[in-house]
Amino acid sequence: MRETDTAAKDIERIAKAIRAGDRAALARAITLIESAKLEDQIRAEGLLERLLPYTGKSIRVGISGVPGGGKSTLIDQLGLNLIGEGHKVAVLAVDPTSSRSGGSILGDKTRMGRLAADPQAFIRPSPAGDSLGGVTKTTRETVALAEAAGYDVVLIETVGVGQSETAVANMVDVFVVVAIPGAGDELQGIKRGLLELADIIAVNKAEGDQVERANRAAMDYRTALHILATGHSNWDPQVLTLSARDNRGLDALWTKITERHAALAASGALDARRSDQAASWMREIFEQRLLAAFKGGKRAARHFQELENKVRAGQMTPAAAAAELGRLAGIKDAD
Ligand SMILES: Nc1nc2c(ncn2[C@@H]2O[C@H](COP(=O)(O)OP(=O)(O)OP(=O)(O)O)[C@@H](O)[C@H]2O)c(=O)[nH]1
Ligand SMILES: [Mg+2]
Known part of the structure; x- marks a missing residue:
């Protein structure tokens, strides 16, 4: 009884500090979220629940x-511009490939050096979890904490070469794809899947003798988007050129971002989208837990490999093996 009282007071204290904009408290809370320890997870969940009304x-x-x-x-650069306009900016960098000892994280800190030094900014790398789901979970929860701490702009960086971009697209309101001028007229290594997620394509490094190429690349992207006929309701994906280095075109980019956001909000789609995201987040977490509990079970774990081998050898169909695993886990067949 006394112990739960202390725990509740502890959460209350951290929640207050976060709401008051205490960056150290925010950083410690994110560490709780990232922790694999059960006691930390319980505290993190309590904290998130306590702060839920202040998120979004x-x-x-x-x-x-x-x-x-x-x-x-x-x-x-965008972060600095926005702070100049009175915003508070949180930046999360998701890199599911960086289980290497934070090399890219260090790189990011130096590339965002000016922003990192600004008291109105908060930069946090989202660590590589052992699964994409892990990355998603901590990133989403970090967004919630940052919002509770009063950050009114949250920017999430992710490379567009894995699956992380889909996960990130599913937790944001507006998705921007950064492209560069091509050497020829081919689209520079941007996967079709990434284009389909884009609300805005920003062709960067459009300065000096690259301007012409950047404009051509922008035309190519417009054509590609047109052909793909990407399915956003009430919004045609926009293509623009800019130079992050020279701080050119960034105001236009932010205008497009806010226009997209406002359009979503006005149509009610923003609320719907966030509700859907929250619901699928719940499902994702539940499925992960279910799977973890299942794999942790001795009987199932023993048979898992055995059945997988049979499926690989063509001795059993995947569906039959999955059904058998389900029975081992005590899941009744659908009738
Ligand atoms: N000329 C020019 N160079 C730029 C511009 N923006 C970024 N760069 C340079 O491009 C290189 C990569 O920049 P980053 O900002 O680290 O790119 P990134 O997309 O975050 O890279 P990763 O996180 O490693 O995928 C650096 O050398 C930058 O200085 C720009 O607008 N013009
Ligand atoms: Mg980077």
Whole structure:
């Protein structure tokens, strides 16, 4: 009884500090979220629940694109511009490939050096979890905490070469893809799947003798988008050119982002989208837990490999093996 009282007071204290904009408290809370320890997870859940009413009030923007396209440089400059207009900016960098010892994280800190030094900004790398789901969970929860701390713009950087961009697209309001001028007229390594997620394509490094190429690339992207006829209701994906390095075209980019956000909000689609995201988040977490509990069970774990081998060898159909695993886990067959 006394112990739960202390725990509740502890959560109350952290929640208050976060709401008051205490950056150290925010950083510690994110560490709780990232922790694999059960006791930390319980505290993190209590904290998130306590702060839930104060979340959801930011513009959430995903920034993806080719490696080296200038995403971090863009975020650094855009973040500074927005702070200049009175915003508070949180930046999360998701890199599911960086189980290497934080090399890219260090790189990001230096590429966003000016923003990192600004008291109105909060930059946090989202660590590589052992699963994409892990990355998603911590990133989403970090967004919630940052919002509760009063950050009204949340920018999430992710490389556009894995699955992380889909995960990020599913947790933001507006998704920006950063491209670069092509050497020829081919689209620079941007996957079709990434184009389909884009609300806005920003062709970066459009300065000096690259302006002409950047304009041509922008035309190509417009054509590609037209052919793909990407299915956003009430919004045709926009293509623009800019130079993050020279701070050119960034105001136009922000205008497009806010226009997209406003259009979503006005039509009610923003609320619907966020509700859907929250519901699918719940499903995702539940499925992960179910799977973890299942794999942790001795009987199922023993048979899992055995059945997988049979499926691989063509001795059993995948459906039959899955049904058998279900029975081992105590799941009744559908009738
Ligand atoms: N000329 C020019 N160079 C730029 C511009 N923006 C970024 N760069 C350079 O491009 C390189 C990559 O920039 P980053 O901002 O690290 O790119 P990124 O997309 O975050 O890279 P990763 O996170 O490694 O995928 C750096 O050398 C930047 O200085 C720009 O507008 N013009
Ligand atoms: Mg980067």
